[in-house]
Amino acid sequence: MRVSPAERAKNPERYERPVREDLVLQACLEAYGSVRHEGRLSDRALDFVLRHKKNLYSNERRAVAERVYGLLRRQRTVDFLLSRAHTRFDALDKTRQDVLRLATSRVLYGEPLDVVARTSALAPADAAALGALPEAAAALEALPERERFPIAASLPDFLADLFRKQFGRDAARAAEAMNERATLTARANLLKTDRDTLAKRLKAEGVDTTPTPLSPMGLHLESRLNVFSLESFRDGFLELQDEGSQLLGMLVDAPPTRVVDACAGAGGKTLQLAAQMKNRGDLHALDVDERRMEDLKKRARRAGVHNVRAQLIPHEGPEADAALEPLKGKADRVLVDAPCSGTGTFRRKPDARYRLTPEDLEMHVGRQKALLARFAMLVKPGGRLIYGTCSVLHAENEGVIEDFLSKHPDFTVRPVAELLGPELGPKLGPGPYLRLAPHTHGTDGFFGAVLVRAK
Numbered sequence: 392m393r394v395s396p397a398e399r400a401k402n403p404e405r406y407e408r409p410v411r412e413d414l415v416l417q418a419c420l421e422a423y424g425s426v427r428h429e430g431r432l433s434d435r436a437l438d439f440v441l442r443h444k445k446n447l448y449s450n451e452r453r454a455v456a457e458r459v460y461g462l463l464r465r466q467r468t469v470d471f472l473l474s475r476a477h478t479r480f481d482a483l484d485k486t487r488q489d490v491l492r493l494a495t496s497r498v499l500y501g502e503p504l505d506v507v508a509r510t511s512a513l514a515p516a517d518a519a520a521l522g523a524l525p526e527a528a529a530a531l532e533a534l535p536e537r538e539r540f541p542i543a544a545s546l547p548d549f550l551a552d553l554f555r556k557q558f559g560r561d562a563a564r565a566a567e568a569m570n571e572r573a574t575l576t577a578r579a580n581l582l583k584t585d586r587d588t589l590a591k592r593l594k595a596e597g598v599d600t601t602p603t604p605l606s607p608m609g610l611h612l613e614s615r616l617n618v619f620s621l622e623s624f625r626d627g628f629l630e631l632q633d634e635g636s637q638l639l640g641m642l643v644d645a646p647p648t649r650v651v652d653a654c655a656g657a658g659g660k661t662l663q664l665a666a667q668m669k670n671r672g673d674l675h676a677l678d679v680d681e682r683r684m685e686d687l688k689k690r691a692r693r694a695g696v697h698n699v700r701a702q703l704i705p706h707e708g709p710e711a712d713a714a715l716e717p718l719k720g721k722a723d724r725v726l727v728d729a730p731c732s733g734t735g736t737f738r739r740k741p742d743a744r745y746r747l748t749p750e751d752l753e754m755h756v757g758r759q760k761a762l763l764a765r766f767a768m769l770v771k772p773g774g775r776l777i778y779g780t781c782s783v784l785h786a787e788n789e790g791v792i793e794d795f796l797s798k799h800p801d802f803t804v805r806p807v808a809e810l811l812g813p814e815l816g817p818k819l820g821p822g823p824y825l826r827l828a829p830h831t832h833g834t835d836g837f838f839g840a841v842l843v844r845a846k
């Protein structure tokens with residue numbers, strides 16, 4: 392008999408099978424190995440491995456994802472500890488190293504040492520290293536702060552430096568919160584429902600939710616869940632969208648006239664803007680990425696959105712200018728949700744930090760400045776330009792806005808608290824911009840600025 396997701400959710404213990412550790416370990420090694428040694432993106436590596444392991448049960452799939460993500464979050468810490476706890480760690484072959492890394496990470500996340508040792512297929516010499524972890528941890532604690540912080544936070548040195556400069560005494564807390572598991576958050580599609588009705592609908596499907604504290608249309612979902620199989624999802628009543636992203640979308644406050652979502656991607660914010668516009672007016676969704684634009688169209692259909700015009704545009708040059716010409720000076724709102732370092736989403740993409748270099752960051756900042764200047768031309772007099780990133784770094788956020796304002800005296804900053812109203816505004820912290828981070832708001836890291844063009 393097939394058990395419905397609702398029934399399973401009501402009685403999880405009854406339907407949870409014991410994890411077959413050998414199969415889980417094998418899948419973890421394949422997925423982690425392809426991220427660490429072959430440079431694949433973690434979500435793609437996991438998708439790929441799990442797609443080919445049809446014999447794994449859902450709790451085993453979850454264990455694979457949790458363990459691989461967990462290790463990626465703590466990779467630098469784990470490597471340091473093992474270099475101290477195992478006399479020959481560096482000389483071991485890759486697979487043996489990865490088996491040890493996975494076991495160490497499980498211990499760091501609080502699994503009992505004897506259980507991990509028993510279920511990790513470790514060679515005896517390697518099992519002894521697990522016992523030496525407390526001493527290795529003490530050695531880490533004893534390092535001078537400058538050396539300790541990047542290792543304990545599992546950040547590349549240059550990012551650790553930026554975090555220290557930017558967050559000061561909160562740097563460790565900021566990094567620690569980025570190493571937590573992210574919440575699973577939905578946005579109610581206000582074209583089809585409201586938050587309370589959606590919560591009831593989900594409850595009937597066996598899913599517990601809690602309202603997000605900041606966004607009025609968000610719900611945190613219990614996280615052990617395949618959202619895509621839910622009827623509420625398939626029928627377009629909800630979209631997965633972090634609460635921070637919802638707040639950035641709210642800054643647009645899109646009227647049902649002409650709005651441009653200039654870096655629309657797969658449409659996370661486009662769909663939210665369409666709902667703000669009540670499906671009326673013209674919402675131009677632009678992007679350079681054809682695959683994402685195709686996703687956007689599919690999602691728009693599911694969400695019942697029909698005021699969107701998706702347009703693939705060239706990256707730059709005269710052809711890009713020509714594509715934008717018809718919209719020049721015509722838009723009431725232009726959202727530039729710019730490509731960025733993604734430092735705000737490390738909770739979800741824990742491997743991204745190890746790829747990021749100072750040169751990448753510089754490249755992002757250059758591109759952000761160029762995109763903001765280009766799309767600013769579409770704003771009509773009196774209209775608004777909204778700039779956002781999912782970065783927590785000053786250079787990509789305030790730095791880009793300051794540069795823009797110094798070159799565009801016809802734009803002024805509109806404080807976000809003013810736009811979000813007296814109840815929500817004060818909860819967002821001081822300053823004229825939206826600045827969210829896991830350690831301050833429990834959301835992904837987001838930045839948002841609203842600039843008004845003079846009439």
Ligand SMILES: C[S@@+](CC[C@H](N)C(=O)[O-])C[C@H]1O[C@@H](n2cnc3c(N)ncnc32)[C@H](O)[C@@H]1O
Binds near residue numbers: 677
């Ligand atoms: C942060 S993502 C957008 C996320 C999206 N707004 C959402 O809410 O899901 C940035 C997007 O900018 C796009 N992009 C990069 N260069 C661009 C350009 N020159 N013009 C327009 N879009 C560009 C990328 O393809 C990517 O989809």
